[in-house]
Ligand SMILES: [Zn+2]
């Protein structure tokens with residue numbers, strides 16, 4: 001196509017010059033305040049439409065094509081709404097805290113407090129140039145103390161409600177980034193950012209107790225206008241399962257011999273009522289008669305209690321080895337099973353027989369109770385483990401197909417775990433019951449003797465929101481020896497992140513703020529005794545979990 005305007009169907013005289021045309025109209029929008037709302041206008045506008053979109057993380061490279069892709073589609077939708085007569089509020093902001101910014105700052109040797117404002121300025125310039133109908137009067141920046149004052153305020157409300165708690169937990173630790181990683185940030189046992197093999201550590205962290213809301217999150221999915229795939233992902237993430245909590249009493253050392261059952265029930269009398277018990281959660285209480293061994297996670301608090309002297313060294317070595325692995329690798333189904341016998345035994349409350357207690361890293365402390373009753377006849381993971389370790393495999397469910405085949409009896413060895421439906425066998429008084437009926441019947445029977453009860457379990461975990469890094473809002477807590485953790489009084493918010501030149505994380509696992517004595521030394525707000533500020537900062541996902549509330553309230557400061 002000709003570009004000089006001489007062709008019959010070519011562009012008109014002078015050609016289309018986007019830089020001139022766009023600058024002209026963008027200038028006009030600014031002049032007239034076309035896209036901006038005043039505080040009052042936002043309150044009183046009729047036929048309002050809140051066009052919310054993602055907000056970018058302002059990287060040093062500037063906007064990328066993916067940003068433009070996301071914002072253009074959303075902006076087109078906003079313009080469409082305006083053309084239908086609505087008053088469209090379309091704000092934008094910057095999600096500028098977090099490890100990405102901090103790592104980049106470290107790499108470049110520029111302090112994030114210098115780097116981020118220039119990135120934000122560049123993003124602002126670029127976002128203005130693409131001509132989105134953004135309301136720049138209501139832009140937010142999560143690193144602005146005016147913004148994170150409210151991030152901290154939200155934390156305090158949750159803390160006061162008992163929904164923000166500090167507890168010790170095993171975490172994925174990247175020894176190179178020197179921080180905690182979410183399971184989603186570990187790819188094939190390595191850190192997604194730097195590909196260093198991930199380790200496991202136990203540290204005290206702050207959690208939001210989102211598990212309290214598991215059922216509500218589930219129930220409210222019904223009314224949501226989300227795609228089925230997203231709903232399904234949410235469903236799996238919450239992971240509701242119905243089953244039972246069962247209790248296996250630990251046998252005293254002098255009755256730990258395998259086979260020392262002397263007939264059903266005789267061991268029961270040797271277990272004192274206050275004997276420590278191992279609790280398990282199972283979705284298959286019907287298979288308890290087939291539980292031929294117990295497995296504890298290496299971090300289970302009862303491991304020392306059940307381990308005998310002969311096995312102590314082996315158990316210690318195994319636990320150390322497990323601690324060096326990351327949490328994701330341990331859950332891999334296809335992984336070769338490893339484990340060690342503790343030398344201890346517990347009582348199967350259904351059969352009245354003693355079963356050995358093992359430690360194996362395929363059981364995770366933070367799922368269920370950190371212990372499982374192993375039913376190798378009907379769970380493939382347990383089957384593989386039992387085969388490898390030479391543990392007994394008992395069939396307690398007979399599928400229709402197997403039962404009708406000639407020569408297959410209830411004692412016939414299984415070649416793999418049978419997870420299907422069927423009727424109970426080798427299960428005492430419950431023989432002949434269908435699986436669906438056996439579940440409540442066996443749970444109720446064990447409940448009579450205090451050895452179990454029905455229970456709903458969720459896969460969902462509490463949300464770990466603390467980070468042992470520098471570039472985030474300080475968690476607004478003061479630790480006092482006498483009062484424990486105390487919330488910073490709301491009048492003292494924000495707790496401003498101090499400018500620290502040496503913000504590099506180190507291998508100690510504590511935040512760089514823990515090196516700034518003049519910052520963390522404060523008086524307890526309750527008793528005025530010398531106390532210490534929390535030196536962890538909060539996760540960047542906390543900043544972005546409420547930004548849609550700040551856009552319409554940027555004009556408010558109380
Ligand atoms: Zn890393």
Ligand SMILES: [Zn+2]
Pocket residue numbers: 480481482483484524525526527528529531
């Ligand atoms: Zn105090």
